[in-house]
Amino acid sequence: GESVGLHLPTLSVQEGDNSIINCAYSNSASDYFIWYKQESGKGPQFIIDIRSNMDKRQGQRVTVLLNKTVKHLSLQIAATQPGDSAVYFCAESRRVDADGLTFGKGTHLIIQP
Amino acid sequence: KAGVTQTPRYLIKTRGQQVTLSCSPISGHRSVSWYQQTPGQGLQFLFEYFSETQRNKGNFPGRFSGRQFSNSRSEMNVSTLELGDSALYLCASSPGGNTIYFGEGSWLTVV
Numbered sequence: 001g002e003s004v005g006l007h008l009p010t011l012s013v014q015e016g017d018n019s020i021i022n023c024a025y026s027n028s029a030s031d032y033f034i035w036y037k038q039e040s041g042k043g044p045q046f047i048i049d050i051r052s053n054m055d056k057r058q059g060q061r062v063t064v065l066l067n068k069t070v071k072h073l074s075l076q077i078a079a080t081q082p083g084d085s086a087v088y089f090c091a092e093s094r095r096v097d098a099d100g101l102t103f104g105k106g107t108h109l110i111i112q113p
Numbered sequence: 114k115a116g117v118t119q120t121p122r123y124l125i126k127t128r129g130q131q132v133t134l135s136c137s138p139i140s141g142h143r144s145v146s147w148y149q150q151t152p153g154q155g156l157q158f159l160f161e162y163f164s165e166t167q168r169n170k171g172n173f174p175g176r177f178s179g180r181q182f183s184n185s186r187s188e189m190n191v192s193t194l195e196l197g198d199s200a201l202y203l204c205a206s207s208p209g210g211n212t213i214y215f216g217e218g219s220w221l222t223v224v
Binding site: 089 | 117133146148155156158160161169171203211212213214215216217218
């Protein structure tokens, strides 16, 4: 029968613009969140993480925002570059259980020249 | 410091066969976990090993197994391969916390 692949949300932005990638998580017990970037043919690459006792964390050109009230996570990328084109995944875990990361479906970020 | 190394990178197997995939973690990392990535299901947790002991296991059938050696290297095995086992198998290592670092993966095609 026909196999149905994941329909990845796609975000297309102009080079130099800021990008915001969103992620909703379901487990209110999750207390640790990570963003990964996966380029075609490669494994996921760690970008930035945040613990539940924080609501914002900044890295180099990236900022992660956490809203525990609505169980929402976002990744902001400043001044996007062609090398930012990739699929971005959010992941969550509960440190107490250490039962592996639960990954979101991913968002495909496309940078337009 | 070298990253997570997985071998082989690509392989083709026939239905009913078994396959063994290898993973060398980042030096000093004692935790190794395995994930399966498919277009249909995304990234799914298989299992995690720490100090040669399986600490956690995802929701996969018993055909999927793994082990870890005293030098922290890990292998995973899939027996009686099915077409649906075609996927990218990712190994990740961690020094012990929740942040895990992935290898490039092993692409398995079952025909």
